[in-house]
Amino acid sequence: MSSARNSGRALPRAGHALAWALVTPALGWTLLFFVLPFIAMGFSSLTAHEGGGFTLTNYSQFFTNPSYWQAMVNSLQVTAIVTVVSVLLAYPFAWILAEQVPERWQRLALMLAVLPFWTSYVVRSYSWLLVLAQNGVINRALTGSGLISEPLQLANTRLATVIGFVHFFVMLLTLTIFANLKQLSPSYRKAAADLGAGPVRTFLHVILPLTLPGIMVGAFLTFVLCIGDYITPQILGGNNELLMPQLVMMQIGRRGDFPLASALSIILMAVVTIAYLACARWLKIERA
Amino acid sequence: MSSKSASGNPLSILKRHLHAACAATALLLGAGNLAQAADLNALIWCDHSDPALLQPFEEANNVKVNVKEFEGTGAGLAIVEQSQPGDWDVMVIDSIDVPRGVEKGLFEPLPEDKLPLADIFPQVKMDGSTVVGGKRYGITEKFGYNTIGFNKTKVDPADMQSLASLTSDKYKGKVAIYDYYLPVIGMAALAIGKKTAELTEADLPALKEELLKMKANAKLVGEVTASQTALATGEVDILVGGGEWVTAGLAKENPALDFSIPKEGAVLWSQSLAMFKDSKNKDLALKFIQYIMSPEGQARLATSSCYWGMPANTKAALTDDQKKVLRFDEQPDFLARAQAYPAPNADLDKKMQDMWTEMLQAK
Numbered sequence: 285m286s287s288a289r290n291s292g293r294a295l296p297r298a299g300h301a302l303a304w305a306l307v308t309p310a311l312g313w314t315l316l317f318f319v320l321p322f323i324a325m326g327f328s329s330l331t332a333h334e335g336g337g338f339t340l341t342n343y344s345q346f347f348t349n350p351s352y353w354q355a356m357v358n359s360l361q362v363t364a365i366v367t368v369v370s371v372l373l374a375y376p377f378a379w380i381l382a383e384q385v386p387e388r389w390q391r392l393a394l395m396l397a398v399l400p401f402w403t404s405y406v407v408r409s410y411s412w413l414l415v416l417a418q419n420g421v422i423n424r425a426l427t428g429s430g431l432i433s434e435p436l437q438l439a440n441t442r443l444a445t446v447i448g449f450v451h452f453f454v455m456l457l458t459l460t461i462f463a464n465l466k467q468l469s470p471s472y473r474k475a476a477a478d479l480g481a482g483p484v485r486t487f488l489h490v491i492l493p494l495t496l497p498g499i500m501v502g503a504f505l506t507f508v509l510c511i512g513d514y515i516t517p518q519i520l521g522g523n524n525e526l527l528m529p530q531l532v533m534m535q536i537g538r539r540g541d542f543p544l545a546s547a548l549s550i551i552l553m554a555v556v557t558i559a560y561l562a563c564a565r566w567l568k569i570e571r572a
Numbered sequence: 573m574s575s576k577s578a579s580g581n582p583l584s585i586l587k588r589h590l591h592a593a594c595a596a597t598a599l600l601l602g603a604g605n606l607a608q609a610a611d612l613n614a615l616i617w618c619d620h621s622d623p624a625l626l627q628p629f630e631e632a633n634n635v636k637v638n639v640k641e642f643e644g645t646g647a648g649l650a651i652v653e654q655s656q657p658g659d660w661d662v663m664v665i666d667s668i669d670v671p672r673g674v675e676k677g678l679f680e681p682l683p684e685d686k687l688p689l690a691d692i693f694p695q696v697k698m699d700g701s702t703v704v705g706g707k708r709y710g711i712t713e714k715f716g717y718n719t720i721g722f723n724k725t726k727v728d729p730a731d732m733q734s735l736a737s738l739t740s741d742k743y744k745g746k747v748a749i750y751d752y753y754l755p756v757i758g759m760a761a762l763a764i765g766k767k768t769a770e771l772t773e774a775d776l777p778a779l780k781e782e783l784l785k786m787k788a789n790a791k792l793v794g795e796v797t798a799s800q801t802a803l804a805t806g807e808v809d810i811l812v813g814g815g816e817w818v819t820a821g822l823a824k825e826n827p828a829l830d831f832s833i834p835k836e837g838a839v840l841w842s843q844s845l846a847m848f849k850d851s852k853n854k855d856l857a858l859k860f861i862q863y864i865m866s867p868e869g870q871a872r873l874a875t876s877s878c879y880w881g882m883p884a885n886t887k888a889a890l891t892d893d894q895k896k897v898l899r900f901d902e903q904p905d906f907l908a909r910a911q912a913y914p915a916p917n918a919d920l921d922k923k924m925q926d927m928w929t930e931m932l933q934a935k
Contacts, residue, residue, distance in 0.1 A: 334918055351929040358933075410801075418807050437745075439807065440792040522792030523751055526932050534929065538754070539921060540646025 322553075329546035333539070342547035352531060352548070356555070359528040362442060363511045366449040367503050373450065374457035374502065381458065382465035394462070397455045405452075409519040412448045413439055416520070440522025448516040453509065457502035464498025465491075497567060504563050508556055528552050611636045612856050615648055615663040617843065619714070619876035620864075628872070629863045635856060645669040652678060657850035661857040667698045667842040668915045670710035680849045681707035686858065688865050692884045695907040696842050701915070710844035713864055714873055716881040717831070717910055718755030719838035721803055721814030725828040732832040735763040738812055739785040748802045749786060749793045750813030753928035758839035758914050759813060760786065768839060768911040773920055776927055783931040786812055793932060796879070803829060816898055820880035823897045833906045840910040842884075874898065 332339045346352045377397075385393050400408065415421045416438040423435040438444060468491065476486040514529035523530070528548065535545040614620065616639045626637045642648040645666055652660060653676075665673060673679045689697070692712060702710040720732050727746070731737040738747060749756060758768040760782040766775055791808050792798065800818045802808045804826060811818055815838065819829040845864060847857045863869045870888035874881055882898055883890070890900065899906070916924055 349926065349929075351926065351933045354933045355929075413801070414805075417805055419805055437791070440802075518795070519798060522798070523794060523932055524792060526929060531929065534925065536647055536650070537644035538646045538752075539918075539925060540644075540650045541922075542650060 325546045325549060328543050329550050331543045333541045333543050342544045345544065346548060346551055355526045355528050355531040358525050359511050362445060362527060363507055365446055366453060366510050367506045369446065369450050370453040370457050370506050371499060371503055373454045374461055377454070377458045378461035378465055381462050397458055400452050400455050405515045408452065409448050409516050412444065412451070412520055416444050416447070439520065440524060442521065442525065444520040445517045448520045449510050453506040456505060460502035461495060461498045464495045468494055500563055500567055504560060507559050511556065512552065611638050612662070612853055612860055613638045613660050615640055615642060615651060615660050617641065617664045618878035619873060620664060622876040622878060625869070625872040625876055628868070629860060633856065633859060645672060649673065649676065658852045660848050661851040661853050662860055663846050663848065664843055665710065665846055666913070667710060667712055667844040668701045668913050670701050670844055670846060671704050673846060674704045674709050678848060679709040680847045680851065680854065681709060682711060682847060682861070684708050686862065687711055688885060691887050693886055693903065693907065696840070696884050698842055702844055710846045711861065711865060712842050712884040713845050714881045715840060715842040715884055716817050717815040717833060717838035717906065718750065718759060718813045718841055719815045719831055719833055721811035721818045721829065721831045723803065723809045723828050724830045726809035729832070733834050735759065735834050735836045738810065739789060743810055744789050745791055746809040747790045748799045748808040748811045749790045750799050750811060751793045751795045752813065753925055754913055755839045755841060756813045757783070757924055757928070758911065761914065762836040762911065768914045771914050771916065773923060776923060780927050780930070783927070784934055787931050787934050817879040817881050820897045833909055837909040837911055838906070840912050
């Protein structure tokens with residue numbers, strides 16, 4: 285009896301040890317490359333740029349300087365537009381890929397979908413600059429065909445930044461939604477049809493709710509990557525409005541004001557955390 | 573005094589330890605090229621990474637020059653702060669920022685008798701910044717002007733002789749602004765008749781008004797590559813803050829690009845070389861500085877693939893064509909009308925940067 289009890293205890297203990305052994309590298313990695321740098325940034329954000337010492341000035345600057353606020357507003361607006369546009373474009377792409385493209389071509393189609401990931405941010409952004417510039421492909425086509433007499437201001441605008449971002453993120457979202465769609469059992473559709481639902485109703489009441497987790501995961505990834513990106517707005521936006529990452533970089537360049545840059549980064553991370561919590565909570569409510 | 577009190581502060585101590593940990597990681601991950609102790613390790617701007625500049629020195633001395641590029645004094649000093657003493661031998665730095673490095677105890681005095689100081693354009697020696705406490709800590713190696721770069725086939729070159737053109741309706745939407753607040757604020761100061769060396773907080777409202785007028789005319793505010801690309805591709809016809817460093821390198825491909833020193837003047841930029849106090853290769857570091865300051869080194873640096881600029885040494889071994897592009901013969905006149913970078917104290921510097929941020933956000 286007692287030996288049986290012992291062996292019963294030994295088994296979970298061994299299981300726990302194995303679990304810890306498997307998890308430890310990941311925990312170590314997270315600790316080394318996320319938690320420690322984050323703590324360093326947190327401490328840095330609480331120190332004065334000149335002379336050191338504890339201060340909340342770096343945070344108060346953000347809340348009292350309208351230009352800094354504006355950078356956050358710009359970032360949120362651009363990120364929201366990019367996320368919504370990317371979702372709206374990605375869903376049909378994913379749907380076509382999953383439902384319309386024959387299985388044997390899907391692999392090739394997926395490879396084409398990930399092609400933008402093979403190019404660096406910088407090259408991609410400068411390529412878009414050449415497309416959108418005054419003498420770029422679009423303006424030349426429009427002026428050459430006589431549709432417009434004067435070139436449009438496309439480059440160095442918020443529109444250019446959004447286009448650059450959407451080009452990249454729409455494929456990221458397509459992949460996550462595609463994966464979700466492929467996991468759906470065909471029996472859901474059959475059941476809906478048996479119950480008299482047409483294709484639109486089946487989509488709205490069955491397919492869409494079941495693919496929401498994929499959409500939300502993709503949208504959250506888009507949100508995180510977009511709000512923290514420096515290169516695309518820097519190259520395509522022409523610095524005509526500042527986003528948060530650019531504001532952070534400005535503090536470092538000449539003045540080396542790492543405490544203020546840290547505070548701004550932490551505020552940016554707080555926004556991302558709020559977005560994550562809202563996303564997670566919303567998904568939980570939907571599931572309930 | 574302030575540094576002493578900061579050194580005892582627990583937050584500062586923790587920050588220093590964390591910086592050291594980050595530095596160790598950074599060195600392991602990114603600076604594997606520091607492995608050979610006999611090599612020369614240089615913190616540089618991109619013009620010094622040109623193989624055409626470094627190779628002759630490496631071959632002559634049988635050494636390897638390891639370079640790490642940075643942008644902005646703040647970023648450069650942060651790299652030094654996060655490194656171990658002795659990791660770096662020489663540094664390129666804005667001449668006006670040499671005292672910042674000296675205050676931090678980073679630099680070694682340079683032996684004036686071993687440097688070609690007599691051959692340097694007198695106006696760019698900038699002893700007010702490069703000499704601290706009677707000792708020389710930096711030597712100007714290259715200079716130029718933040719002024720007006722333009723396409724002479726698209727604008728009236730006569731208009732480019734006045735800073736007022738930058739805010740006139742005639743060139744609305746044809747202008748790019750170089751994205752570095754100090755020189756462009758310096759140009760705004762010249763436009764409103766202020767001396768760059770005498771700017772105070774009281775001048776900020778007038779400067780802001782001038783900057784906002786420039787911004788209203790501008791299509792973009794871009795860093796070096798973006799602003800140069802905009803001018804080269806015809807996206808804009810005028811670059812505020814761009815001088816020979818933008819147009820000279822593109823002269824062969826696009827001879828229509830030029831720069832002017834308007835009647836109000838231009839802002840003189842100047843970069844210096846400094847040697848680190850903790851360098852383990854001081855002899856080699858001095859040799860490197862001497863090479864860069866030699867006529868041959870100066871010519872190579874002036875025409876570096878990253879950007880062109882005037883060599884500080886009047887005897888630089890430039891070809892006639894190169895001199896023509898750099899407008900070498902006109903330098904005495906240009907220098908007479910140029911004013912130095914604004915050199916604000918920390919408080920005014922912060923206010924200027926905030927003003928710049930506000931300008932960037934303006935519609």
